[in-house]
Amino acid sequence: MELRHLRYFVAVAEEKSFNKAAEEKSFNKAAERLFISQPPLSRQIKQLEEEIGVTLIDRENRPLKLTEAGEFFYDHAIQILTKSDNLRAMTMRKGNFDSSLSIGFVSSILYGILPRVIARFREIYPNINIKLYELNSWQQTQALTEGKIDVGFGRLLFEDASIRRLLLREESLVVAVPSGHRLAQEQQTGVRLMDLTNENLLLYPTAPRPSFIDYVLELFEARNLKANYFTEVRELHIALGLVAAGEGLTIVPKTLEHMRSQEVAYIPFEDGLLTSPIVMSVRHFDKSKLLKTLLAVTYQIYDEEGFDYKREEI
Template sequence: MEIRHLRYFIAVAEEKNFTRAAEKLFIAQPPLSRQIQQLEEELGVQLFERGARPLKMTVAGEFFYEHAKQLLVQMNELKLMTQRMGHAHESLRVAYVASTLYGKLPQIINMFRQRYESIKLELHEMTTMEQVHALRAGEIDIGFGRLYLHDANVRRIILRKEPLVLAVPANHHFVNKAGLSLADIINEKIILYPQKPRPSFADQVLECFKFVGLQPAHLIETRELHIALGLVAAGEGVALVPTGLALTQIRDVVFIPVIDDHAFSPIIMSIRTLDKSESIRNMLDIIYDIYDQEKITYTRRNI
């Protein structure tokens, strides 16, 4: 059995048609049929039900399909990791979601560049979902995001839990409050971002309310963080945002602490499951050094 047999079988299983699968693989149909027949002969079982329209897998075929997909993913990851280890001393490709730029990420990147001048650092803005796909495809090496999306080929390290603050217009009646609970703001117009793709930070905010049995009465969804803050400044509503934004000066916007313990957004570092390269360990060490210097609470993780 060869890797090409797995690719051919998966193509036929997913297309449910030999002709379409052959076109997808850029080969003729007769050779493809022979390859599948050889695979069945080697396994000693039928993988497809004969005469079924559309083509249907047998029970054995369904079992083989699930494990063949996993094997191809592992083979691809092995290839990427081998290539990565060969160039680990040359470059590091890092993706981030926009909100992390208001936290410690710029400081982390700057310190990494100072310590490891010989390593070319590339930065890419991506949603968490895009980061997962890019990690699997070998397009990036590290992703900094806020969502936990399950994927067996991607390892997520929760760096810390960043508390949320409430962004309100400068003339809002909440401005002089030292702190607010989620119950205090339940009747406000709450601006969520991003509108797409979902799940997103917007869903994290809604989960914070759901955790204490609350459902905001008025929601406004917008495309991105900057638009949300612009709407806040215009008096259209209030927005829950990560604490890092409170360190910035945004005209006509005031940030107020949220006192609920569960009102936080995690900062997550994502890497490929098998990637234990020195550059990634160095990046993690820098993050923890900064956290120690600034007395930020975290749980140390190793790779």
Template structure:
């Protein structure tokens, strides 16, 4: 059973007509019919109910269609990844979520550029889910996010678990106390979470912190992105919970207080294609660890 047989079969199954499928495949109908017949002979089963109009799949055909789609998608993914690995020029395309940009990522990128001037770097802001699809499509080489997305084609490297802080108006009574806060201190305050879409997202991580402790915020306001959340905090519209690296995002009208809660952290996750072991990615990972060591940040070390 060859890939082309599966491609022909899927076209006929989706078009429900040999003539339309042949046009879609840019081949004549008689050769297409022969290829499908060869496939059925090899498998020893009928794949189509030829007496029905439009053409319908048999039970065996339905089973094969489901798995053929997956195999064809995987074949296209392998082709794209192999072509990218085989490129002569050295480049590294990086996807990142906005919250990682306020931490050490800019320094990591800058230091990598200084040490590897012959590698062309490009940066793309995208959600974790978008990074996974972009990795599989060969559009990026590495992603930095905060969500644990399971995919057999992707390897996740947990770099560190970043403590969370509360951002609140500097004039707020809780800010005036200048003490660490608990999640229970926040449930009666309007809580701004981000991003609003797509989900799951960092917003769900924050809400889970409350729900896991049997707490429910009285008012949750979903906003599109981090910058909007901080702007609304400055305007006195509520509080928000952010990674501790946001403390560097200084505004006179916004204060940041520590959370006095165990496991109130947000992971920083590096995602790459499974089996990827390029020298440039290894160098980038070592660069990350060096920056963490310079800053005396606890991290979890893995090797490619």
């Protein structure tokens, strides 16, 4: 069984025209999609069924449909073809890795040390073309598997067999409140998540999901709490702008404390227990010198800033 057999079967299955009048039309449409003629395609599907010893398409009843084994085969064929296509894309990207580095990042990390990391990396590799893409953590996973970026800096952890996650450090979260808010006036040394359950929370970004919104809501759920009033806003800047206008509160990483500091007060969480991970994502088994240098530079700056972190190696 070869990959082409899987592609042939998937193309036929996805036409979904399995009825008596349209059976031949289904194969014709699939054949056009694959740039082959209909008779060889039909023979290939029959040969596939004979090779695995299972009927994949029920041709006895009308309308025609995939058998239970055919549905199972289709689901797994899609996974295999996706992995095959991703492997090709990642390998092609790897072949161009010596002259450029594409980096995905979430916006909140750009307000931390990432600009310094990139600037120092440029000093080491002045001839490397660096491309930056604002992508949320989920988009970074997709971009890595599709070969569009080489490394991602995000805040959410996703399981993907082709991606390796390096937890760089945990960054403290703080509550951003209008400067005249009672929490700011009380000069809080620490606020509890419980204190925010009935506040109007401005959570970001609305799309694509999952996003930081989901992470914040999970912080409440993990403590058997509920954010009773929250509004979803498009992005971080809008959330902070609305906080400054007195429309509500928001939760941000500590590195954003300098933003709108005249209008917004930032209050730490009690005991500093609420954090957001900073995650570096790379393709599994990718051990290039460029990535190792990028990670080493990140740790250098962490040391200079006195950050607590757990050192990992690529």
